[in-house]
Amino acid sequence: MPPPPPPSTEDPPSMSGSVGSVTPAFSPLYQQIKGLILHSLQHGEWKPGEAIPSEIELAARFRVSQGTVRKAIDELAAENLVTRRQGKGTFVSTHTERQVQYRFLKLLPDEGDASVEGPAQRTILECRRARASVEVARILALRAGDPVIQIKRILSFTGVPTILEDIWLPGQAFKGLTAEQMAHYQGPTYAMFEIDFGVRMVRAEEKIRAVLPDETQAQWLNVTCSTPLLSVERLAYTYNDAPMELRRGLYRTDTHHYYNELS
Incomplete structure (x- = not known):
């Protein structure tokens, strides 16, 4: 019929x-x-x-x-x-697929490609439950004081600290996230969010500017305070444009470059 x-x-x-x-x-x-x-x-x-x-x-x-x-x-x-x-x-x-993994990986080595360089080595400096500030709450569509997971980490490539990141995640969606999970998961972080918490990032918006690091940031990245860095602020969304991650990173570009394909 x-x-x-x-x-x-x-x-x-x-x-x-x-x-x-x-x-x-x-x-x-x-x-x-x-x-x-x-x-x-x-x-x-x-x-x-x-x-x-x-x-x-x-x-x-x-x-x-x-x-x-x-x-x-x-x-x-x-x-x-x-x-x-x-x-x-x-x-x-799924973020476990190679072609999807590299949609969100924008910092690439000047020589070779990301697959040759291998995955980043992660050093978790902080992973704690906190209360959302007014600014973070506004960006993540939460209320001020709502629980968030706050993470600070360094991503190194071939032993060289290259990215210093601060990440904020809604506490309810990522309840139970630990520093050990963040440090030891072998695949992309977004794949871990997808598998362990059922949260899939489907798109992101970024703001990029050139900055100089403060003394603490320079120490973490093993550079001087006069070294220019890329400041990248990313807001990642799941389905229906629900914001699920605020990420602010400082990127070294002496051996890497920020790559974006426009179509």
Whole structure:
């Protein structure tokens, strides 16, 4: 029996057992389907690395055409939220995949590439539960005084301290995070967040400026106070633009460069 005809934009699709439209009814139909798929991703229906249903199955589920579903998935793939694998299907993107790992790694060696250099050696200077300041609360969409996890660490490459980072994470989402976890996890930090806490970073915004370090920062990075550094402030988001990490780093660029690909 053929599937029922696609609904009009005045009659948005709904998900069985959930609320109706996740996006406004005036948005294009494929955008509504994209919103419903995002809703399922956000609520863990399909985990990172798992296959999502086929386009035909999703079309039947949402009572729309396969072409509408394909257009929605095209956008999700372009945003690196899902990954198409030829002959295998479409999978939820994960930070354990090589191509996704390096989306967020912007400091690269002048000679060779990141894979040749190997993973950073992590030195955790501090990992503690704290109360969010007014500024941190505003950036992470919390209330002042809400619990946060505050981390300070050094990332070294081939034994050379290269990045000094301060990280703030919402305390509720990362309850139980320890310095040992941060120091000893062998893969990317975002993969550990994904596996151990179910938080997947899907995009980030960064502000970059040139600065000089203060005396303490210079000591941690083994440079002089007159050494120019890159100051990089990153705000990383999970699904539905929920901010989940504030990261402020100082980067040495005497043997590395900050790389960004624009398209």
